[in-house]
Amino acid sequence: MRFVEGFKFTRMDSPIHRLDPRAKFILTLGFFAASLMFTNLYALVIIFLAEIPGILLARTVSRWLRSMRGGLFLGFFIFVMNVIFGTPLASSLAFTARFFAIMSAFSFFFMTTSADDLGLALEQIHVPYSISFTFTTAVRLVPTMAIDAQTVVDAQRSRGLELDKGNFIKRIRNYIPILIPLIISAIRRSVELAEALESRAFGATENRTAIVTLKMRPADYLVIFATFAGVALAVYVYWFVKLPTLVIPIEIPRFF
Amino acid sequence: MISVENVSFHYPGGAQVLDEVNLQIKDGEFVAIMGENGAGKTTLVKMFNGLLKPTEGKISVDDVDTREKSVAQLSRDVGLIFQNPDHQLFAETVTEELSFSLRNFGFKEDVVQRRVTSLMNTLDLDRYSNSSPFVLSGGERKRVALAAILAWDPKHVIMDEPTIGQDYLQKDRLRNFIVQLLSQRKTIVIVTHDVEFVAECKPRIVLLSHGRIIGDGTSAKVLTDPALVEKASLVMPQISSLMGTLQDLTPPSDIIDAYSAREFLSTKLKHVVGRKTSQGS
Numbered sequence: 001m002r003f004v005e006g007f008k009f010t011r012m013d014s015p016i017h018r019l020d021p022r023a024k025f026i027l028t029l030g031f032f033a034a035s036l037m038f039t040n041l042y043a044l045v046i047i048f049l050a051e052i053p054g055i056l057l058a059r060t061v062s063r064w065l066r067s068m069r070g071g072l073f074l075g076f077f078i079f080v081m082n083v084i085f086g087t088p089l090a091s092s093l094a095f096t097a098r099f100f101a102i103m104s105a106f107s108f109f110f111m112t113t114s115a116d117d118l119g120l121a122l123e124q125i126h127v128p129y130s131i132s133f134t135f136t137t138a139v140r141l142v143p144t145m146a147i148d149a150q151t152v153v154d155a156q157r158s159r160g161l162e163l164d165k166g167n168f169i170k171r172i173r174n175y176i177p178i179l180i181p182l183i184i185s186a187i188r189r190s191v192e193l194a195e196a197l198e199s200r201a202f203g204a205t206e207n208r209t210a211i212v213t214l215k216m217r218p219a220d221y222l223v224i225f226a227t228f229a230g231v232a233l234a235v236y237v238y239w240f241v242k243l244p245t246l247v248i249p250i251e252i253p254r255f256f
Numbered sequence: 257m258i259s260v261e262n263v264s265f266h267y268p269g270g271a272q273v274l275d276e277v278n279l280q281i282k283d284g285e286f287v288a289i290m291g292e293n294g295a296g297k298t299t300l301v302k303m304f305n306g307l308l309k310p311t312e313g314k315i316s317v318d319d320v321d322t323r324e325k326s327v328a329q330l331s332r333d334v335g336l337i338f339q340n341p342d343h344q345l346f347a348e349t350v351t352e353e354l355s356f357s358l359r360n361f362g363f364k365e366d367v368v369q370r371r372v373t374s375l376m377n378t379l380d381l382d383r384y385s386n387s388s389p390f391v392l393s394g395g396e397r398k399r400v401a402l403a404a405i406l407a408w409d410p411k412h413v414i415m416d417e418p419t420i421g422q423d424y425l426q427k428d429r430l431r432n433f434i435v436q437l438l439s440q441r442k443t444i445v446i447v448t449h450d451v452e453f454v455a456e457c458k459p460r461i462v463l464l465s466h467g468r469i470i471g472d473g474t475s476a477k478v479l480t481d482p483a484l485v486e487k488a489s490l491v492m493p494q495i496s497s498l499m500g501t502l503q504d505l506t507p508p509s510d511i512i513d514a515y516s517a518r519e520f521l522s523t524k525l526k527h528v529v530g531r532k533t534s535q536g537s
């Protein structure tokens with residue numbers, strides 16, 4: 001489950017790690033929105049490339065590459081499914097690029113923002129505590145669930161399950177014995193967590209106070225400004241610029 | 257035979273977990289691997305069926321290097337039962353759960369039926385054959401997980417923490433069951449820190465601490481060695497501690513179970529017991 005490494009926070013000192021979580025969140029959402037806007041391969045590749053400087057600056061390249069490698073299967077799956085269902089090749093490639101662009105944006109955010117910072121940020125933009133708590137807990141549980149997933153895979157392989165055996169459909173079915181124990185244990189854990197929280201008086205006071213308050217610095221405003229400028233540019237390009245389209249002269253037989 | 261030769265291991269990007277481990281487990285032998293949390297016990301047994309390969313050194317099962325076979329091939333001979341049954345139960349019924357691995361290994365359908373029925377019988381699970389494994393109690397789920405591995409009759413059976421979450425009655429049953437498997441010439445390896453359980457089963461004990469083997473010998477020898485026991489963050493069996501406090505009677509130092517304690521005490525105290533009864537009558 002090294003895939004998850006690319007979404008896990010490690011405490012480090014870099015200009016990106018020091019940014020205000022709200023600024024980083026807006027930046028991530030900007031990339032997310034731009035990726036959703038376009039269906040053009042060139043545009044999506046440019047968005048993807050535009051994310052790389054931030055990842056370099058945060059010195060998290062190796063872990064980001066790990067998440068990319070882990071995402072290869074899913075990316076390939078998206079590509080194949082699109083081709084099978086008759087999407088033109090160039091668009092199938094574009095959707096795959098979009099997947100990697102979105103994945104990198106969130107990988108960048110989660111690698112550089114601690115769950116505590118995230119919770120603070122959500123609270124200080126007045127998201128109700130129960131919601132921000134749920135969200136940060138989910139983020140915190142990701143590594144635990146990754147370990148669980150690895151154990152489940154190991155346990156089923158010990159029972160003779162071979163994940164990469166059989167045709168395409170069989171391979172997908174191979175994941176059933178992995179997914180069910182994971183879902184069941186996630187549900188069990190969430191029930192236990194809820195009981196533990198209630199027995200520790202979760203939600204007893206309406207208004208929570210925080211000892212730390214986040215403060216935006218010039219760099220944070222700069223990031224936010226750049227994000228808005230970038231999104232505005234994307235919107236402009238989307239409406240007013242005719243982007244070249246990639247034409248791939250290969251005829252794919254229709255499956256359906 | 258499971259043979260571990262100069263094995264060292266670290267997880268990718270992690271610290272050393274096993275350090276120059278050497279261990280030979282003969283066919284039909286009964287071994288308990290003991291040691292503190294994080295000692296590397298689970299990591300070691302995951303190598304026996306090839307889930308993990310040593311970073312350095314070599315592991316061979318029945319004279320075949322584990323690097324040369326797939327996990328599925330190795331598992332045919334090495335049944336590894338994971339600690340937490342919830343990490344593997346997924347089927348709609350207990351019967352389906354037990355058939356899963358048999359089908360993976362390509363057994364014929366009539367063999368599958370026969371094996372599953374007989375195993376449910378042995379492990380006292382027949383009443384649940386059509387129940388979902390998820391509605392069973394913790395101890396029962398653990399038995400289903402055990403049955404799911406024994407179903408294909410592996411030659412070597414490895415159990416990771418089999419006694420955790422089991423009540424005394426179930427531990428007793430497990431012990432009897434292990435004796436039964438041993439009589440079928442199976443190799444049994446249990447990973448545990450249940451000293452009292454081990455004191456009653458008396459396997460050979462391999463003590464692991466910080467990824468190194470610090471002790472290897474009979475239960476009586478290892479569990480009564482105060483220095484070793486402390487180094488492995490274990491405690492002596494209660495009977496041994498009791499014997500330790502009876503130094504006036506000069507007990508042998510290797511008593512670890514109630515049965516041999518009674519043997520010893522009955523000879524030592526015969527005259528005392530005899531006098532008491534004669535006075536009383």
Ligand SMILES: Nc1ncnc2c1ncn2[C@@H]1O[C@H](COP(=O)(O)OP(=O)(O)O)[C@@H](O)[C@H]1O
Nearest residue numbers: 150267270273292293294295296297298299300
């Ligand atoms: N998948 C993993 N990735 C990285 N480190 C691990 C992993 N599994 C276990 N470890 C580490 O290896 C060490 C030994 O773990 P383990 O073999 O589970 O010990 P034990 O079973 O004796 O309690 C521990 O320090 C643990 O944190």
Ligand SMILES: [Mg+2]
Nearest residue numbers: 297298299416
């Ligand atoms: Mg363990």
